[in-house]
Amino acid sequence: MGPLAQPAGSQRTTESPPTARLEMTGISVAFGGVLALTDVSLTVEPGQVHGLIGPNGAGKTTLFNVACGLVRPTEGRIVWRGDELRRLKPAQLTRLGIARTLQGVGLFPLMTVLENVMVGAHRHAKAGFFSALVALPTSDRDERRLRERAMAALAELDAEQYAGRYPGSLPYPVQKRVALARALVADPDLLLLDEPASGLSEEEMNELGDLVRGLSDRMSVLLVEHHMDLVMRVCDRITVLDSGVQIAAGTPAEVQADPAVTEAYLGDAVEAEPTHATTFEGGATRG
Structure with missing residues (x-):
């Protein structure tokens, strides 16, 4: 598969x-x-x-x-x-x-692929995603955990090589993978x-x-x-x-x-x- x-x-x-x-x-x-x-x-x-x-x-x-x-x-x-x-x-x-994807990809254009997927993982953050994103001292461990989780989700969908890219630079099917990874990384019910x-x-x-x-x-x-x-x-x-x-x-x-x-x-x-x-x-x- x-x-x-x-x-x-x-x-x-x-x-x-x-x-x-x-x-x-x-x-x-x-x-x-x-x-x-x-x-x-x-x-x-x-x-x-x-x-x-x-x-x-x-x-x-x-x-x-x-x-x-x-x-x-x-x-x-x-x-x-x-x-x-x-x-x-x-x-x-x-x-x-609950996690969702939309008819379009709905990705944030000014955030990297990795950061987009991290948004989906923020329910698992103890300090909060945005604190982790700006790397506050109290959230360093949370940031690492969120990044690892997001990278694992991208790797599962064969998209980890795009982690540092911006969504607008990627083909549409790849953007769809990123959007799906962002939904699945939250491990929803x-x-x-x-x-x-x-x-x-x-x-x-x-x-x-x-x-x-x-x-x-x-x-x-x-x-x-x-x-x-x-x-x-x-x-x-x-x-x-x-x-x-x-x-x-x-x-x-x-x-x-x-x-x-x-x-x-x-x-x-x-x-x-x-x-x-x-x-x-x-x-x-x-x-």
Whole structure:
């Protein structure tokens, strides 16, 4: 397996399997009186990879942003580890044991690759990441530990040679690796992935699939993706949206067998074991 297939910086073992569950119930979102989501419910079970799919404008990104705290639902509840999250904000995610990647890479352009990944590791700092970054005397040990952890994550994704570079000088697929390393270095209980396969070659996409599938022994994953072969290969369960409404949910086989899903979204060309990348509208769209 390639470098993307090796989980970065895991501190857990199979002796302590994931136990955290994300429940989103009755989620509705309105923008200026227009409903973007209507009564959508989704549960990411512990140790499962849950796919979220649908055509252009289905509401996938809106629901993902609700889970990230970027969008506040008009109605509905978000429950994480048995506790309801009220007024969830993105800054709370790391403390809650949740990491995310976005449709773009979202890297800080004026920070090196290593420093970008260190941002993701700051939940493990005792003195605080920014104290470590400016090398205050009381944080020297913390700084070394964070740097070692970040370098290990980059090495696992075959990107350690870029540690001193700035993101803007790197090819887009390498930037994607750095963004993924920044998420995984936090060793989260839940990983939120928004179109991680965009911009990747077929080989890199296969490695990404192996990586995501292998993460389930230590975390849960919510995956938004246009490449249907990747979704069908790595997901335990899939939720399908259409125009802000949930139209199907189940295992990959159940979703593929649903006539409405097959006709409207997957098409007859998608098989149980596809060999070529299949996307909605060429994979370049957002929903």
